[in-house]
Amino acid sequence: MTTETRTFCRICQGMCGLVATIEDGRVVKVRGDKDNPLTRGFACSKGLASPEFHYGPKRLLRHQRRRSDGTHEPICFDDAIDLVADRLRPIVARHGPRAVAAYVGTQATCNVIYRPLAIDFLRVLGSPSLFTSMTIDQSAKWVTIGRMGSWLAGRQPLKGADVWLLSGVNPMVSMSGWSGNLPAYDPVKQIKEARRAGLKLIVIDPVRTQTAENADLFLQPLPGHDAAIFAALLNIILREGWHDAPFCAAHVAGLDDLARAVAAFDPALVEARAGIRSGQLLHAATMFARDGRRGCAGGGTGPNMADHSNLAEHLIETLNVVCGRVLRAGEPAPRRPVLNPDRPVRAEVRPARREWETGHRGLTGYGTMFGQMMTATLADEILSDAPGAIRALFCVGANPANALPDQRHAVAALGALDLLVTSDVVWSETARLADVVFAVKQPFERPDHTQFLETLGLELPFAQYTPALVEPPADADVVDDWLVYYALAQRLGVTLDLAGPLDMQVTPTSDALLDRLAGGSTVPLSVVKEHPSGAVFDRPAPLVQPARDGRRDRLTIAPPDVIDEVHRCRADIAAPRTVGGRPATHLLVARRERETMNSFGRDLAGTRKRFPRNPAWIGPADAGSLGVAGGDLVRVIAEHDAIIAEVRIDAAVRPGVVSMSHGWGNLPDATDPLVDGASTSRLVARDRAVQAINAMPRLSAIPIRLERAD
Ligand code: SF4
Numbered sequence: 001m002t003t004e005t006r007t008f009c010r011i012c013q014g015m016c017g018l019v020a021t022i023e024d025g026r027v028v029k030v031r032g033d034k035d036n037p038l039t040r041g042f043a044c045s046k047g048l049a050s051p052e053f054h055y056g057p058k059r060l061l062r063h064q065r066r067r068s069d070g071t072h073e074p075i076c077f078d079d080a081i082d083l084v085a086d087r088l089r090p091i092v093a094r095h096g097p098r099a100v101a102a103y104v105g106t107q108a109t110c111n112v113i114y115r116p117l118a119i120d121f122l123r124v125l126g127s128p129s130l131f132t133s134m135t136i137d138q139s140a141k142w143v144t145i146g147r148m149g150s151w152l153a154g155r156q157p158l159k160g161a162d163v164w165l166l167s168g169v170n171p172m173v174s175m176s177g178w179s180g181n182l183p184a185y186d187p188v189k190q191i192k193e194a195r196r197a198g199l200k201l202i203v204i205d206p207v208r209t210q211t212a213e214n215a216d217l218f219l220q221p222l223p224g225h226d227a228a229i230f231a232a233l234l235n236i237i238l239r240e241g242w243h244d245a246p247f248c249a250a251h252v253a254g255l256d257d258l259a260r261a262v263a264a265f266d267p268a269l270v271e272a273r274a275g276i277r278s279g280q281l282l283h284a285a286t287m288f289a290r291d292g293r294r295g296c297a298g299g300g301t302g303p304n305m306a307d308h309s310n311l312a313e314h315l316i317e318t319l320n321v322v323c324g325r326v327l328r329a330g331e332p333a334p335r336r337p338v339l340n341p342d343r344p345v346r347a348e349v350r351p352a353r354r355e356w357e358t359g360h361r362g363l364t365g366y367g368t369m370f371g372q373m374m375t376a377t378l379a380d381e382i383l384s385d386a387p388g389a390i391r392a393l394f395c396v397g398a399n400p401a402n403a404l405p406d407q408r409h410a411v412a413a414l415g416a417l418d419l420l421v422t423s424d425v426v427w428s429e430t431a432r433l434a435d436v437v438f439a440v441k442q443p444f445e446r447p448d449h450t451q452f453l454e455t456l457g458l459e460l461p462f463a464q465y466t467p468a469l470v471e472p473p474a475d476a477d478v479v480d481d482w483l484v485y486y487a488l489a490q491r492l493g494v495t496l497d498l499a500g501p502l503d504m505q506v507t508p509t510s511d512a513l514l515d516r517l518a519g520g521s522t523v524p525l526s527v528v529k530e531h532p533s534g535a536v537f538d539r540p541a542p543l544v545q546p547a548r549d550g551r552r553d554r555l556t557i558a559p560p561d562v563i564d565e566v567h568r569c570r571a572d573i574a575a576p577r578t579v580g581g582r583p584a585t586h587l588l589v590a591r592r593e594r595e596t597m598n599s600f601g602r603d604l605a606g607t608r609k610r611f612p613r614n615p616a617w618i619g620p621a622d623a624g625s626l627g628v629a630g631g632d633l634v635r636v637i638a639e640h641d642a643i644i645a646e647v648r649i650d651a652a653v654r655p656g657v658v659s660m661s662h663g664w665g666n667l668p669d670a671t672d673p674l675v676d677g678a679s680t681s682r683l684v685a686r687d688r689a690v691q692a693i694n695a696m697p698r699l700s701a702i703p704i705r706l707e708r709a710d
Pocket of ligand 1: 009010011012013014015016042043044045046047048
């Protein structure tokens with residue numbers, strides 16, 4: 001029997017509406033759902049390949065335990081839970097709860113039950129050792145909130161904006177609007193519609209990306225100069241008086257200090273060092289601050305992963321702040337919750353908290369942000385000899401053996417644990433190292449709703465519920481991912497909390513937990529369920545409320561550590577980039593491909609057809625001077641490791657730059673670059689260009705030498 005069911009994709013935060021064709025209990029095809037009012041029929045190649053991923057040969061169908069020789073054997077769920085609980089108790093008794101850690105990755109993001117329940121498991125154990133992909137991704141955004149504070153009403157939305165500036169972010173491929181301060185859904189259509197309505201788009205990127213193709217002004221600098229570029233833009237704007245002086249006078253602290261510090265960034269000097277055309281910085285500043293009245297700047301992985309990343313992100317947000325690009329009292333608030341409770345939105349400042357100075361501190365000396373430890377320190381927190389070092393790690397929708405910086409070091413750390421547990425749908429690199437692997441349901445086998453999407457800046461009162469579409473394959477022994485932590489909590493005699501304490505005697509259903517999460521929703525979940533394609537609910541936009549009486553907090557744009565970083569960035573602007581004492585020939589930047597998201601999607605047939613491996617993309621001039629053609633192999637040599645990659649030539653990549661996607665490769669000593677691709681994380685050094693506060697290493701703009709691999 002063939003049926004069609006409406007659902008939504010849960011691979012990335014786009015949560016695109018899908019129509020799934022189901023034959024004999026299997027999802028055989030999906031297409032974009034034109035009736036979904038948010039994504040209107042769009043679905044990318046990853047979403048459309050969901051059935052292949054769902055039933056692919058790497059699907060994990062049984063829980064596994066590791067034998068002493070490193071191979072795995074099947075184990076039933078109850079025995080696996082007993083095994084983990086039995087090994088966890090002595091670790092906690094001997095080393096304390098902080099020796100138990102969790103690493104939560106991006107594949108737990110679009111899963112409203114799993115992520116909070118796994119994190120709560122750590123809480124009830126009493127462990128502060130929570131790591132997530134956020135602190136190894138765009139954690140500079142959290143550093144900025146921690147140092148500057150934030151405007152509770154939020155930034156001006158894309159709708160109605162006349163200018164937008166994107167730096168090192170390619171939403172037309174990543175499909176994520178979040179990092180560019182864009183709406184959370186369908187950024188391609190939204191940018192195009194905004195441009196048709198008159199928006200001017202400025203894009204700064206070392207690669208002429210698909211987003212750059214839509215720009216009114218495109219700056220193509222050498223990577224790693226984002227902080228200097230934004231310092232120069234601020235210098236022009238403050239010098240010319242194009243900032244919003246009344247807003248700054250009322251809500252900003254440190255304007256004069258910042259103006260003095262960025263005065264050292266002469267635009268002509270920055271243009272020369274960054275390799276951008278003369279006059280482009282003045283042009284960008286004019287478009288954004290003098291001629292543009294409404295609209296924001298946003299930075300992505302480029303500025304957030306390259307040199308001076310914390311400063312770069314701070315200055316991007318400072319640009320928004322000094323230009324007053326925030327919502328004011330009386331304006332319509334863009335966020336209208338549906339599955340979340342309604343809360344007043346206020347035109348006031350939440351002050352800087354600098355949690356890392358006062359909260360829990362890890363053995364590596366780094367503090368926390370939003371209750372999370374810094375993921376770049378995870379391997380060292382495991383390998384430390386000090387009491388309290390991490391001895392057990394739970395991986396939640398994550399593949400740290402592939403994702404953590406300096407892959408050899410990370411894999412050595414994972415191998416040194418007393419207990420490594422992961423839950424996955426496929427045999428990942430981490431699963432192959434794990435003591436216990438829980439085989440869990442694929443997205444189409446579990447219900448879900450879009451409550452999480454609302455927290456990402458959704459500008460429409462949209463919500464959708466999806467039922468489980470199919471049962472797992474008949475020969476599978478897989479469980480709901482959240483059940484792993486519920487069952488472990490039962491064995492350990494602790495009570496989990498999900499919107500209130502859970503009944504630990506009677507195991508709930510996923511639907512009961514979804515109901516529970518939506519208990520305070522503005523629109524009842526039962527009403528949301530009446531709309532299989534999701535719906536935009538008729539909820540008037542509330543107005544931004546004035547600040548509460550007595551609230552006089554300010555956005556601190558120039559605290560001493562930021563000013564210190566501005567000076568260091570200025571001193572660094574002419575520093576040579578070297579590899580092993582020799583001048584770097586190129587800078588390696590992170591690349592987005594539509595077909596993959598981190599390590600997800602690399603094994604799909606469509607991906608492999610287009611990219612049998614992750615190429616090193618270089619411009620034609622660099623290919624000529626190196627004497628290589630597309631398909632040739634090159635050695636990509638960084639300071640402490642090297643990888644082999646296949647060359648592809650792309651005129652969009654500027655000279656001096658190599659662009660590669662991450663998430664490929666295999667375990668370090670098992671990688672065949674012609675089969676697995678190359679792991680760029682092996683090139684990330686843990687001991688240079690590391691940011692204070694978040695331990696963020698340089699993941700992009702990495703100095704490399706490129707050689708033919710004859
Ligand atoms: S952009 Fe692609 S992967 Fe992301 S939710 Fe949409 S279809 Fe899924």
